[in-house]
Amino acid sequence: DQQVKQNSPSLSVQEGRISILNCDYTNSMFDYFLWYKKYPAEGPTFLISISSIKDKNEDGRFTVFLNKSAKHLSLHIVPSQPGDSAVYFCAASSNTNAGKSTFGDGTTLTVKP
């Protein structure tokens, strides 16, 4: 049972346009949702997070939206830059199971110049 799913393995967008990465989850007990970015030969790096009590969190070019009723979250990158090309992982954690994060399979974003 995969509790966090990223249904799009890849996404390609033009530089300057918006990138939208999607993530679905099944466990309503998750308290936080996080996005990580991973470049080849490097470990994932934290990008942005959102608490389950909020529906939007913004940090510069990155905005995460949470729709609890649909158990869906999305990451918006505006404007997209070639340096954003990487694998993006959606993850979820709960306060009752601290220390364990559940990850999706990742979406490879390619931003074309």
Next chain:
Amino acid sequence: KAGVTQTPRYLIKTRGQQVTLSCSPISGHRSVSWYQQTPGQGLQFLFEYFSETQRNKGNFPGRFSGRQFSNSRSEMNVSTLELGDSALYLCASSFRTGDSGELFFGEGSRLTVL
């Protein structure tokens, strides 16, 4: 501030052997967790240690084990290696619990089993 350090970065083993991977967390971080990443797969949770105690364990066989030392450094061990154990093993540390659970990852140890 030094990041999470994992050693070795690359290693090649043969089936049946065992391997030990090491992780030094960011100074002050008491939680260390381990993840396995295989091609096309997300990060699969192995286990998490906090103050030398295993708090969480993922769905991996008993061949996968770990421990944490008093200085928060952690090791994971895989015994009787199988071909399917070939993967990138990532260690992550975090400072406190009950927050968003933001993890700081090392660069990983890439294990190849022949």
